[in-house]
Amino acid sequence: MLKSPQFFMYGETPVMFRQTPSGGIKVMVFDPVTKEFFADSTYRSRVLYDRDNLTRMVDETEFMRLVQDLGGLQVA
Amino acid sequence: MQQRESYLALANAQQLGPFAEHSWALYSKAPFESAPTQTAPDLVEAYMQARKLAAGFEEVVRHCASDLGVTCRVRPGGIKDANRTLEKMESKRKALPLDLLGGTLVCSSVTSMYGAADYAMTFFDVVSFRDRCIVPVFPAGYRDLQLTVRLEDGHLAELKVMHEIIAALDRHEHKLLEIQRVLERENLQEISFINNLVSTTLTEASQQMYTQAWQQALTLEGLLNERGENDDA
Numbered sequence: 001m002l003k004s005p006q007f008f009m010y011g012e013t014p015v016m017f018r019q020t021p022s023g024g025i026k027v028m029v030f031d032p033v034t035k036e037f038f039a040d041s042t043y044r045s046r047v048l049y050d051r052d053n054l055t056r057m058v059d060e061t062e063f064m065r066l067v068q069d070l071g072g073l074q075v076a
Numbered sequence: 077m078q079q080r081e082s083y084l085a086l087a088n089a090q091q092l093g094p095f096a097e098h099s100w101a102l103y104s105k106a107p108f109e110s111a112p113t114q115t116a117p118d119l120v121e122a123y124m125q126a127r128k129l130a131a132g133f134e135e136v137v138r139h140c141a142s143d144l145g146v147t148c149r150v151r152p153g154g155i156k157d158a159n160r161t162l163e164k165m166e167s168k169r170k171a172l173p174l175d176l177l178g179g180t181l182v183c184s185s186v187t188s189m190y191g192a193a194d195y196a197m198t199f200f201d202v203v204s205f206r207d208r209c210i211v212p213v214f215p216a217g218y219r220d221l222q223l224t225v226r227l228e229d230g231h232l233a234e235l236k237v238m239h240e241i242i243a244a245l246d247r248h249e250h251k252l253l254e255i256q257r258v259l260e261r262e263n264l265q266e267i268s269f270i271n272n273l274v275s276t277t278l279t280e281a282s283q284q285m286y287t288q289a290w291q292q293a294l295t296l297e298g299l300l301n302e303r304g305e306n307d308d309a
Contacts (some may be wrong), residue, residue, distance in 0.1 A: 011167030023269035027260075041260040041267050046163065048215060048279055049253050052175075053206070053222075054167055054212050 007063035011054040111204035114172040115230035124202035126176040128156040175234035200225035217286035219246040
């Protein structure tokens, strides 16, 4: 089970898995138009079952830099 | 373009040393990093090209498989589902996918996989080769040889070369994936503890199955012993 957040680039899209207080997960996806994160659980299987060579796991520092490069101000 | 030494080292790390030079030669002819893009100006035109070419592509894939003495399969319905295409485009700066048309050659050994890729290089206009046995798909561990081929009008299609063990497992894994997709669609905002427990367990099962299936393929090839170890290591 997820203990700490996991950070991915799915193609050009930053995606973060974050554990909830009740032990579930929230999948947060960066929207390049609004520059904000939104919840979309369908990205879980897109990231974990990628057959299109899109998924890249990154660390938090790189993730934050990539989000900022896309115009995001903060990680959700 | 990758460096030869690091490429061969990756192959060795995956117990594919005997195929490393072969794979490198295929990659050198058509490095996947240099793959061209679809010539169609937009998605509608790309789909129209695919629809026009689908029957011919299926025929030529079957012809190639017949020459090689392997089995083949093409995408059910011939052309990639539009919803899946749009999902993919969302995350690739709206680049048109290279797999609206897709075919698979299914081989009975690792040796015949590389032989099939070799033959495909002469049979098709191959513009991209990616060895996903050397670098398996993250994180599940799915493996194939992935080629992109150029058809009429410059339309690009995907040709995969799979081991029959992985191909057989793939069908079971798809059912596990469907269970997870349903859970995700029904819980878009948050996946609860129990649903996450189910999803995580299924994902781990996929990883274990691909690992064990590939070890079996390598064992049958004599690249691993029955304990899953490389005798030469």
